[in-house]
Amino acid sequence: MAWLLKKPTLVFLALFAATWLLAKYSSTWFESPSLAWAIDYPKTWVLPLKDYVSAAMKWLVEDAGFGLFSFTELTRAIAWLIEQPYEFVRAVLATGFFDGIGRRATQIVPPLSWIAVTAAVVALGHYAKSWGLAAIVGLAFLYLAVFGQWESAMVTLASVVIAVPFGVAGGLMLGILAYRHKSFEAVLKPVLDLMQTIPVFAYLVPILFMFGFGPVSALVATVIYAMPPMARITTMALKNVDPEIVDFGKMTGCTQRQMTWKILVPSALNGLMVGVNQVIMLSLNMVIIASMIGAGGLGFDVLASLRRLNIGGGFEAGIAIVILAVALDRLSQALAARSTEYSPPPREQGFVARHKRSVTVVVILGITMGLGLFIPALQTYPEAAELSTGAFWTNGVKYLNINYFDQFEAVKIFLLTNFLLPIKRFFLGIPWPWAIAMITLIGWKFGGWKLGAMNFAMALFIATTGMWEKAMITIYLCGASVVIASIIGIPIGIWAALSPRAGKVIGVAIDTLQTLPSFVYLIPVIMLFRIGDFTAMVAIVAYALVPAVRYAAHGVRHVSPDLIEAGVVSGCTKRQILFKIRLPLALPEILLGINQTIMLALSMLVITALVGTRDLGQEVYIALTKADTGRGLVAGLAIAFIAIMADRIISASARKAKTRYGID
Amino acid sequence: MAENIKLACRNVWKLYGPRAVEFLKANPDADLERVKNAGFVPAVRGANVDVRDGEIFVIMGLSGSGKSTLVRCMSRLIEPTAGELFFEGQDLRKASKKALIDIRRHKMGMVFQHFALLPHLTVLENVAFPLTIQGQAKAAADTRAREVIELVGLGGRENYYPRELSGGQQQRVGIARSLAVEPELWFLDEPFSALDPLIRREMQDEFMRLQAMLKKTIVFITHDFDEAIRLADRIAIMKDGAIIQVATPEELVMNPASDYVEEFTRHVPRDKVISVGAVMKKGAEGAGAGLPMASKIAEIAEAVVMADAPLKVVDAAGKAVGAIDRETVINILIGRVR
Ligand SMILES: Nc1ncnc2c1ncn2[C@@H]1O[C@H](COP(=O)(O)OP(=O)(O)OP(=O)(O)O)[C@@H](O)[C@H]1O
């Protein structure tokens, strides 16, 4: 027995072989009822956890109270508070102010004219960086107007405008508290981990219960979704403040409050702005998703088009999302960079001279508002002059489908039968007790008994709540997508690192891809491959590709130049340098990239549920449509647990690789 | 406790590692070996220091010897593992949070190795910062800030941001900022070591000019012996967290407490440290108008070497106390001491 422990690789190979055999032949067990329980988790053994959760939710909404008022009244009051600023911004940007209700309402104040809004973002672009940026964002907004996406885009923008301050402020507070109190950080960290891995749909249902169907629920979900990264980044940025500066603050006799607001936060501004950019992009992503629960806007347009199989409309709205995302990202990044570029203020005198841009925008606003009363085109972009690319996209997709249908189909079927289905069969075939044992063992091998115990508990949770089969489909779909994303992404990343020219192009491409809301990836894939596992996989691969590329490029690029020189001096060929020096040393980084890829893939699952996969994502999605809190939360937790297990195992092995190569 | 002692450390320890306090309670006089074997990082071990009012007290030692940690214990930026601290006779370790804030606001100042300027504030705002923290009105704080900015020779740069200044200028801002509150005890942790040699020299001159004017009590860290002997009234030498010797530069060179100190001071230019009084022939007769016995050899070397006979040495009162001859001086100049 002792010699076995000395050869862990051998043991694991043997265990894998055993697993494979079990997976292959366990299906015959169905025939003997005494063993069937091991392959199919018996219904009678399922813990009705989701029913408990649903019941608790019901009690909370219907009966819970704080004496003076009930829980529902509290949440409705919060909803009202959020709704007011939202309604205002939405009216200003998109709909205008009305007098009266329903059909007989008359517009008393129109929304900001498209010219004024575009002028404002141009001015902002110039203020943030340059005329170049001003041109980019100006063109982006012009596109929205000319191609008939204006009103939807403004509704989406209004949600973002409201969600971002809440997300930033909330994240900042949590982050500061975690920085101040170790104990709070210890509590917050796992919660944030969970929040970032649990699919948003899972908590959409309880939010719907509390805040009602409509934009407010969407906003609450958006804020909850966008806040964790801000909290994390805040704590990290504060911790990274130069310790000398912290000492200086103490030596000056700062109180805790002075320390936070006069020393730490301003010194950490650089990092904090990265968080703000993240909140903006996540909010946009979420606002799009949340269109399903009544946020309206561009996301709703996409969804409606997809339901009607209106290819052109879907593409048009999708492209508008892309354009809005790119514009917001560039703008907020430039503003972030500017905010820490301390330079002497302009020494010009006079209000107008100092506020040229603002004055110009206000003047344009006044003129368009005034003249808009007489010339409607100044107010609202005239419908007659709108261009539509819908027909183009429809025809394009039609053309592809007519002429290349066989090729698409061939690829699809080839991959399905030779890649996807075998993997699916493998995962579904493993008896669940054996699988739990293996997962525990893997955790123990990479991260010690603690990780082993955690894996055991989480896997057991998935089995006992009756999610086993769907979890396996989730793992299969996700795993297959991650394998393909790695096969495509890692070589691209290596290429980007080795060739500066390719690196630049690839860099821009992945930066752009990363800003796109996950929803967008679904549109072209659905058009070409219709629904099913294959479509889901392509969308997941497309969405999850970026980190694989990015981390591989980073890892290969940042191998210490000394080591490369040592390799060159000892006569390595280019090939040898790549395979013997760069790649092994970049391995930990590549592993982290794969880790991120898994996280993105899992977060995409809920969205691919729209194309009819039968995994945990679908479970969450069904729960959403049926407003079943317990079902959604339990399935969401199961997804989160899968994500957490994968994350811990891979992080631990990356750490091991790092210590093995003596990096870090 | 003597009247003129500004800050006193009594058996101050700082060990890094879990349960260090308990360990020290059980082993109050553990030696280096024991501490290390128990798994602690011995940053400061049993330091006893008296910083006198108005002196420049320099702490020296190799990198990692615990200089910064000791100074941070003195200002309670780091909580010592054991020991007592007295600031103007007040027990600093027992001071409440509020009292500590008050002491730091009004009585202590610190200058940092990497300046620690706030990047988002202008020079003026940086210097006025400690004053506004105290709650002073902006106008008064600005006036005072302008004064100290003028004092360190940065007049005209009030509206620059730190990153628009050179390293030397940034450290002047750091100095001005810590002076703005008129501290009584001034800590400087390698304030010039991030600067290149030429500017460092210039800043030392500047620093001495300021000290001649302001007469602060100063605790100054450096690991540059030239800097130490230029500035110090007394020097403390640290090794592995312990203070090995506290003495004037001259005593360190003349009577090193251990081989380590001797080794440490080997390359010190003796002529700049040793004074006439320490090497003269006591009671001997000499010629000339009389050299003050406190002057350093470097200052009188030329006169003695050029003279034909030993020269007379006088004390502060002008009374003849001995004579110094050419051979003694030359021996010191070429490093062959005693
Ligand atoms: N937070 C800490 N945790 C653990 N060990 C520490 C910590 N801070 C300092 N040390 C250790 O304490 C010892 C003394 O450090 P200190 O910074 O006081 O040295 P120093 O004399 O100021 O050195 P330098 O000249 O490099 O500034 C060092 O061995 C250092 O590694």
Ligand SMILES: [Mg+2]
């Ligand atoms: Mg130091």
